Amino acid sequence: MGLHLLGEPSHPSLLDLPWSTPLEDWPPSQLIGLPRGISRHVVRFVRVDDTVMAIKEIGEWAAKREYEVLRALARAGVPAVHPVGIVNGRQAADGTRLETALVTQHLEFSLPYRALFSQTLRPTTATRLIDALAVLLVRLHLAGFWWGDCSLSNTLFRRDAGSFSAYLVDGETTEQHPSLTDGQRAHDLQQGRTSIIGELMDLQAGELLDSELDPIATGDTMLARYTELWAALTGRQTVTVGERYKVDSRIRTLNDLGFDVAELEVIRDHDGVHVQVQPKVVDAGHHARRAMRLLGLDVEENQARRLLNDLDSFRAATNRQQDSEDLVAADWMAQVFRPVMKKIPRELRGRLEPAEVFHEVLEHRWFLSEAAGRDIGLLPATHSYVEQVLRHKPEERSVLAPLDAL
Numbered sequence: 001m002g003l004h005l006l007g008e009p010s011h012p013s014l015l016d017l018p019w020s021t022p023l024e025d026w027p028p029s030q031l032i033g034l035p036r037g038i039s040r041h042v043v044r045f046v047r048v049d050d051t052v053m054a055i056k057e058i059g060e061w062a063a064k065r066e067y068e069v070l071r072a073l074a075r076a077g078v079p080a081v082h083p084v085g086i087v088n089g090r091q092a093a094d095g096t097r098l099e100t101a102l103v104t105q106h107l108e109f110s111l112p113y114r115a116l117f118s119q120t121l122r123p124t125t126a127t128r129l130i131d132a133l134a135v136l137l138v139r140l141h142l143a144g145f146w147w148g149d150c151s152l153s154n155t156l157f158r159r160d161a162g163s164f165s166a167y168l169v170d171g172e173t174t175e176q177h178p179s180l181t182d183g184q185r186a187h188d189l190q191q192g193r194t195s196i197i198g199e200l201m202d203l204q205a206g207e208l209l210d211s212e213l214d215p216i217a218t219g220d221t222m223l224a225r226y227t228e229l230w231a232a233l234t235g236r237q238t239v240t241v242g243e244r245y246k247v248d249s250r251i252r253t254l255n256d257l258g259f260d261v262a263e264l265e266v267i268r269d270h271d272g273v274h275v276q277v278q279p280k281v282v283d284a285g286h287h288a289r290r291a292m293r294l295l296g297l298d299v300e301e302n303q304a305r306r307l308l309n310d311l312d313s314f315r316a317a318t319n320r321q322q323d324s325e326d327l328v329a330a331d332w333m334a335q336v337f338r339p340v341m342k343k344i345p346r347e348l349r350g351r352l353e354p355a356e357v358f359h360e361v362l363e364h365r366w367f368l369s370e371a372a373g374r375d376i377g378l379l380p381a382t383h384s385y386v387e388q389v390l391r392h393k394p395e396e397r398s399v400l401a402p403l404d405a406l
């Protein structure tokens with residue numbers, strides 16, 4: 001049998017890559033040098049048409065499994081790298097059989113944790129990474145996925161309005177179940193904690209860890225954050241009949257945490273006085289969905305929150321509480337968001353995602369206004385941000401954005 005590609009129909013030119021050469025020996029001219037986490041398998045980045053792909057050589061069985069898992073994660077809306085296909089039937093010129101390759105799309109603007117700091121990993125950054133990882137693990141578990149290999153190296157991070165959001169990158173061991181048992185969840189958690197501690201100790205040995213940062217305490221933080229969030233999302237709550245507001249305020253709290261409650265189970269106790277309430281289906285992305293609906297922007301959760309807050313203050317400042325939300329949102333895009341984006345010079349657009357730039361411009365404006373003791377306009381603040389901050393940042397996108405997307 002010849003070369004065999006199973007995958008999305010959108011990338012036929014994948015077959016033109018030098019599949020008869022082991023990935024390790026692909027010509028440098030073909031490769032893209034992007035930061036990568038530590039891994040056992042050979043992983044390389046290449047450009048196919050306008051997309052950057054990550055290619056991993058892995059056994060055939062494992063490749064098929066991981067491909068299916070990544071597809072299932074995408075269907076379930078869990079943040080993970082996007083699977084493109086698997087290539088097998090590879091053969092060298094001398095007839096030697098070559099390893100199957102799994103192809104995924106390079107996740108734009110994502111970074112492995114080791115690329116997120118230049119000198120040492122500081123406690124505040126570590127806490128943000130750990131928080132993001134805990135949210136990812138909760139989301140996986142809610143959707144019935146057992147990771148089996150939770151670690152910082154198997155996660156990609158994207159900036160999210162000063163915090164991070166986490167994506168699963170390595171799904172080789174992942175299993176999908178109708179729902180997870182407490183034991184399965186505990187296994188993932190313990191394993192994640194141990195991996196994090198080991199990864200931080202490695203950084204420590206290489207003098208890449210801030211001396212204030214305690215690897216074990218940081219591992220424990222992940223466990224604590226996960227447990228807290230899991231309890232908030234799934235815990236059973238007993239209220240007295242007539243205390244409906246308590247249920248409403250719980251739903252509001254979950255919204256603030258970034259989750260929507262799609263299904264709620266309510267059981268009335270035999271005493272007729274108490275009601276037990278438990279969220280059954282919760283969906284992440286409360287603010288992100290609203291940002292998509294109102295602004296048409298596909299952004300991370302905290303970025304969405306930031307944009308929507310600004311939209312709300314625009315609405316208040318322009319005294320348009322009576323107008324339809326859609327109308328105000330369209331005006332905000334035209335009068336606030338787009339003018340800021342237009343001020344970003346083309347050559348700097350690959351440095352940070354637009355929503356992250358917007359977030360940083362707002363922060364920058366706040367600092368300038370504080371220093372000046374008066375309000376600094378958005379456009380002068382954008383100009384100052386571009387020259388003083390953005391110009392000095394490294395490029396974090398893999399390929400330049402199509403400019404009409406802005």
Ligand SMILES: Nc1ncnc2c1ncn2[C@@H]1O[C@H](COP(=O)(O)OP(=O)(O)OP(=O)(O)O)[C@@H](O)[C@H]1O
Binds near residue numbers: 081107
């Ligand atoms: N689609 C992608 N987008 C961005 N980076 C990627 C992608 N796929 C892989 N990588 C990078 O390559 C690294 C190694 O990938 P991966 O963890 O899947 O390899 P592995 O050999 O299976 O790892 P392990 O040793 O944990 O089994 C990741 O940490 C990540 O930095």
Ligand SMILES: [Mg+2]
Binds near residue numbers: 040
């Ligand atoms: Mg890995």
